[in-house]
Amino acid sequence: MEDGDQVIKKFMYMNRKAPYGTIYALESLEVVLIAAAFDQDVSLVFADDGVYQLMKGQNTDDIGMKNFSPTYSALGDYDIKKIYIEKESLEERGLTLEDLQELKYEDEDDDWAEKDSIHLVSRAELADVIDQQDVVFSF
């Protein structure tokens, strides 16, 4: 899809690892934030242990690392409003959406109404979403 001179592709960022214990979650978020400047059609996926990245109430005092989870709530401001959470990944970990942060964005086409960015999808539905992408990054 072209918008005047600029190519717009569907970019997906897959997050499958827990927020702490390895650096993938943090550095992947850094990519997403910088990538926002490129005005592409962005989707984020949280699946497998990646669902832990969005858990509420993270306290990292005892591991001496920065708690970067507040950053996720800014994704809406970076125009990232398609965030897919895999249902089976939550169920397999005994979690529900209530355990996760509520991520929202302001819809400029609807008088800046606040809407949910998070879409709960099944593994099968996620496969279809992935199939629609032009670029899939997994960290």
Add this chain to the structure above:
Amino acid sequence: MKFGILVNEGPYTHQASDSAYKFAKAAIDKGHEVFRVFFYHDGVNNGTSLAVPPQDDRHIPNQWSELAKEHNVDLVLCVAAAQRRGMLDEDEAQRNGKSANNVAEGFRISGLGQLIEAGIQADRMMVFGD
């Protein structure tokens, strides 16, 4: 086809770098173009000029350098990931007051924008990680 490649792991510890390299070579042999390989996370360690692996085994950083030279592949180390892990070119070393630099021939340090651009310009983006 124009390929972009992302390498997310360092040399030797994971197979990712080997797989990416072999893929790049195979693609080029088949007449495709691999215009950029972007190294992120520990992948930046593939760009070290200081590796001295055993002589009876492959020299991963050298393999990448040679690929860059022979086929004009742009090898990019992400600046943020590189700084975290102590991979500095001459400019970065000077700028940060460090006593040495260690980026191998054929690699350059640049921003994450190069990765996104690769995704935009490539027909297909390949990711090699753990």
